[in-house]
Amino acid sequence: MTQSTATLTDNQTVLDALNACVAACENCATACLHEEHVKHMVxxxxxxxxxxxxxxxxxxxxxxxxxxxxxxxxxCIELCQLCHNECAKHNDTHCQLCAAACKACLEACKAHLESN
Structure with a gap:
């Protein structure tokens, strides 16, 4: 495996986690805006x-x-941690999925920083 191929492979893992987190956060924000208790979700x-x-x-x-x-x-790691902590407080499915995506993203980012 060449150096450029290894870098591409390493980057793809973190890119996948980052993009999954974007999608989960956008979905969570939209779903929160439709909650009956929306003021509680600000x-x-x-x-x-x-x-x-x-x-x-x-x-x-x-x-x-x-x-x-x-x-x-x-x-990014700092904000993912904060978002994870907030979403984990709520029982809504979209919040729990977002918390999990944020946790996975911050772990992928930490691993990426450690390997580079």
Missing amino acids: GCVLLDRDCADICALTARFVARNSPHAKHIMRE
């Missing part, structure tokens, strides 16, 4: 949106092998 929606945005930005930096990807990824 914190969740705000974190979902921030998390989706940082994950999308991180994916773009990783995909182009930017030397700044590590800085962005550290912020």
